[in-house]
Amino acid sequence: MPGLYFEDFEPGRVIDAEWRRTVTEADNVLFSGMTMNVARLHLDAEYMKGTEFGRPLVNSLFTLGLMIGMSVHNTTNGTAIANLGMNDVRFPAPVFAGDTLRVLTTVKEARASRSRADAGIVTLLHQAFNQADALVATCERAALVSRRPAA
DSSP states (O other), X not given: OOOOOGGGOOTTOEEEEEEEEEOOHHHHHHHHHHTTXXXXXXXXXXHHHTSSSSSOOOOHHHHHHHHHHHHHTTTTTTTEEEEXXXXXXXXXXXXXXXXXXXXXXXXXXXXXXXXXXXXXXXXXXXXXXXXXXXXXXXXXXEEEEEOOOOO
């Protein structure tokens, strides 16, 4: 499914990303290194054995980026002009290497842009679930998207 135009974002519509992604240890180590996050809870397996989690946690910002990225191909791919903000980001359960995530997006709001006749602003609620259907991440994202071109 290609990206949606502003007119396609009806409040209440739920959009399944239609695919899943297994998070790897390499994802976590690479992302943590690239962002210079050297927290032991992401990178030190021996240290994490002695914690309540027993193993390294996947970097939450990787989880956030993956969740939004997984939704793009059938929400805003090719129609997004800009992301305007992300609010109410939460991580209610941990993500570990080996977890397989899926994403649902719910359209919360859609309004015409006051400054651009060719665009509208949509508010999307993204939710990521692991293989056990536990909610692991959620975020509300506002995006400026193109209106459907005139015929």
